[in-house]
Each structure stands twice: as structure tokens, then as C-alpha cells.
Amino acid sequence: MPLIIDQEKCTGCAVCLERCPFNALTIVDNLAKVDDVTCTLCGACAKQGVCPFDAITLLREKKEAKSGIAAHRNIWIFAEQKKGVLQGVVYELLGKARELADVRQQEVWAVLLGKTVAHKAQELIACGADKVVLVEDDCLEFFEDETYSTVITRLCRNYKPEIVLCGATTIGRALIPRVAVQLKTGLTADCTELHIDPEKQLLVQTRPAFGGNIMARILCPQHRPQMSTVRHKVFPAAQPDSSRTGEIIREAFNAREKANNARVVDVIEILEDTVNLTEANIIVSGGRGIKGPANFAMLHDLAKAVGGAVGASRAAVDEGWVQYSHQVGQTGKTVNPKVYIACGISGQIQHLVGMQSSDVIIAINKDPDAPMMKIATLALCGDLFQIIPELIKQMK
């Protein structure tokens, strides 16, 4: 703990207690004591002038980083689960982590939190994990930002991973930034490529910025762990091998880690939307050219025929033809399916930034000059109300 309270100087006056934004300080036996679960090392108590006796110092991270960096080992992934089902991106993380760990000659550790999720550990091992850190408690049944991030921060402090990977899901993007800030380390969002620099042995994180107009390569040289969130569907999923063996490390949940200022009241699945857009291999999207809500039924039929999910342009969402959760683009979702079928979507830049990394793009549009037609792998030029029924019919 780099926060040091000099026992000789401390008088137990409790002035520092009021300055701690996290209630991490207490007086025990007439001395100030810091709680290492809640302390974020923000340094508020160590600021000059706070302690009348200069008893508190925060050793600055930089000094610590250089000596501490080598102590970090292993590649961690966050094994996000909902109702005991691992999210698709977890398998992709495992595949990538295995690759990175082999280069670094280190282990893959999966971090699994939940109510009763122990039965998932074996699956994680089969897919490449060497160790599974398992924390089970009733309080972990649903994802709650503070509780989850407190637990994972503690695990990272104790076991010191070198790299932490997490899916860029709703949960991942709420959880991992909190962990990174508590660990005071760097976090690179939405990576689409990860590898180890052969010389520096650092994690090279490549990510799109400005809606994919620009790519950036990012390092985190002096802080550990190196942390990234990873887009769905970018890396291939690890294939299970039931002969693989690994170790399960059970970690107790500390009751104090339950946030007392937040709770999950309800979890609601919207049934019509059960196909998760970000995890879909094929997306059939409709735009203004679909002309009305009733015609979306035709897209659902096409989606069913090809085994895909239904997306939409903002125009279709703003018209009220389909719910916002289907919207692809700058102010909607970023998707990366194998196949994106754009029906009656012109392809304005704000839409393209959400889907242009799809492997194959199929556009159906009567305007051959629409921007979507210019980037499509297959540009089907004609009336979608005639072409789509033909596609459905001929595919049967």
C-alpha cells in the first residue's frame, strides 16, 4: 500500500477522515488506519496541509511502477456471464489471450463472478484458461457496477496480472473503466487488433477512432496491468478441448465489497429483440427505403432465412418503425458481423461508421450511386420490394 501513515507522527486527531472522499480512513487505537479495499489512492488525505502533523504520505506511482512492473504476470480475461451463460465475446477473448500468453510464456486466467457459476469454470478451461478465479456470492447474481469493480480491483491488486482483457459490451464498458481508474492504469477501448511487440514485449493495442476513419496503435508502457476492451466478432472464438486441464481458485466475496448505494431492481428481456445485434453473424438492416413499420416483417423473414438479426438506420428508428436498440451507426451500435445486408439504406457516413468493418456487405438499393452501393461487396441494384421476396423464395 503506497499510502503510508507514520505511526510516530499520527495523533489520531481524525482531521484526515473528513477529507477522504471514500470513507477509507478510520481511527483505531488512536491512530489513523486506511482500508485498502475502499482507498483509491486519490491522495486527498496526503495533500500538504491536510494532516497537521504531516503523518500521511502517498508514494507516487511512478517510482513504484518501475520496480513493481516486473511483478505482474499472466493474461486475464473477464468471463462475463448473464444468468449463468457466458457471453459470446468471452470465447473470443480466450482465443486471443491464449495467443498472447503463449508469446509471453505466461498463463491465461479467467475471472468469473456470479451467484452460482462454478459449473462454467470447466468450459473456460476447455477453451484455453489455465486458471479460473471464481468468486460466488448472492450479491454477484446481477452485474452491479461498483460491487463488481471493487472485487476485480482487489483481485488485480492481489494477483497482479500483466494484461486484462474484457469484452466491449454494455457491462464491460461500465465495469472495466472503473477498475482501470482504481488501479490508476491505462485502458484502451474497443480494440480490433492485439499483439505483443517482439522487442519491447508490450501489448500493442490497435483501435479505430473517429468512427474508423483513423486507426491508432496504443501502448501502456509504464503501468500495469495493460488493459483493453475488445470488440465483438473481431477475433475468432476459441474452440473447446475437453482434455485441457486447469486450476480453479476460489476467492471469498467480502461483504464490505457490496456497494450499499446501488442495487439492481429488475432485469428485463425484450422478447422481440432476443437476437443480440452485436453478437449476430448476419445482420439484415432496413432504412428509409423500407417505407413503413409493416414492411419490417419482410426483413424479419429475410433475417430468418439467412439466420440473422435485424438492424436499422437512424432514419427508420426516428420514423418509429423499429426500436432504438436496433439502430446501427454513430449514435447507435457498432457492429461487426460476417455479413451485413443493407436494405434501402443510403449509407451516410454516420451509418457507415457503425458497420463498415463487416466482412461482407450486401446492399439492396434502387440508386446505384448511393454510398452504400459503392462499398458493397455485392450491390443489388433494383426495387427492394421485388428483390427481397425473390431472395427469400429462392433461398428456400
Added chain:
Amino acid sequence: MIIVVCIKQVPDTNNVRINPETKTLIREGVESIINPFDCYALEEGVRLKERLGGKVIVLTMGPPQAESALREAISLGADEAVLLSDRAFAGSDTLATSYALAQAIRKLGHVDLIICGKQAIDGDTAQVGPGIAVHLGLPQITYVRKIEAIENGIIRAERLNEEGYDVLEVSLPAMLTVVKEINQPRIASLKGKMAAKKAVVLTWKAADVGVDPALVGLEGSPTLVVEIFTPPPRKGGKMITGEPADIAGEAIRDMRAMGIV
């Protein structure tokens, strides 16, 4: 309710270019807009204020010209504006940015609610909001699509996720990030535009908010951008024309050849 809305001025993604030598963005000649998600954050803040009383303070960290974004926010209903601007902040990553913004919010005194956009369209990181929450020791609800209630110091809101939504309750003060679905932002009224012209924008430097200079800017940023490049533009493919039945037939043949269906 004292509400802080964090907004960021971003270049319009339509016209982004980079300087090949310095590998930095060319900001000149590119139109700047308020990050679209932050417009929803602002609108939600203003609606809450109109319903529950209090005020909305817009806060941005950025170069001096970001002041125009703050004035625009005032025209859209914000009451006060703070610009956090200092060369020391240059090069801040999300850790450093969220720390600086958190320090500015501390200086504002009592705050009930902080609202951010889901993400900024330049970096798309979605990390600054949660970062602010941690620096201030606050609970958070991300991807908020609806605020259901605020009563007895507790806010209940819906968090949009991949399968539907979760309903969460957190105690105030709290930090929210919002998605587009939450509201339909208003258009500036004439009165708003007048207010924007007259408004006094507070400008704070690093020292004013008591940030440790070692923890902001490039030096305070653990991440290091080592390379920026433009991906090759996506090439077009094959145009298929003709009778609908023939188009569909050819497309299906090609899709089969690619192993799609």
C-alpha cells in the same frame, strides 16, 4: 437539484483528416459540434431542472474555442458554464481527463447528479463518465435510456443492454451516461440564444481546480499513442443489375460461393 452535464466539443466525423507529419488531427477547417450523445445528456439535465428545480452547469475540458460549445449549451437551457482549459491538460487520456473533470466538479461544491454522454464520437471510449464516478467515489448508471424516478435521494433508471434493459437504483449524488433513446433534444429558443450571448463562462486553469500536474496531460496519461494511420478505404465490389429474379439468383450464387448461406 444541482446537475452537472459534461460535454465535449468534437470534430464532425464527416471531415476528419490527420497531419501525416505530426500524426495529430487537423482541427482547423473542420466544423466542431457538441458530441451528439452529450446533447441528450444536456436535454435530460435541463428537463430534470425544469421539473425539480435547481440548475444545470455545463462543464467541458478543452481548448479555449470549446467555449462556443458551452454557449450553445446555454442556448439550449443550461444555466452556468465552466471551461476547464490549460496547456497542462494537453494529451490527457481518459484517466487524466476524468481526474481533471472530477477535480472541477469538486470545486463546484455540492452536486446531485452528473450526466455524461454514452461516449464521445472522436474517441468512442465511453470511459470518461465511469472515470469521473470513481474519482468522486460515486455510483453510476451507464447507457441510461430512461429515468424512471428521483425520490428520497435515490434515482431509478433503465440501463439499455444487449438483450433488453436493467432497472437500477442508486443513491444521489450519482453519475449517469445516456443514450439517444432517452429524449429528443430541443432547438434553441430566441431567449436561449440571447442568454448564450450574455452568459459569463467561467474559465478555470489546472491550478484553479487543484490538480496535481503530474497526473494530467501526457505525463499523467498511462496510455501512449505510438502510431496513427488511415485504414485503406473499403473497395467496392460487384454491381448486380437486371430483373429482380435474376438479381436474387446471382446474389444467392455468389453468397453460396462465399460460404454465407
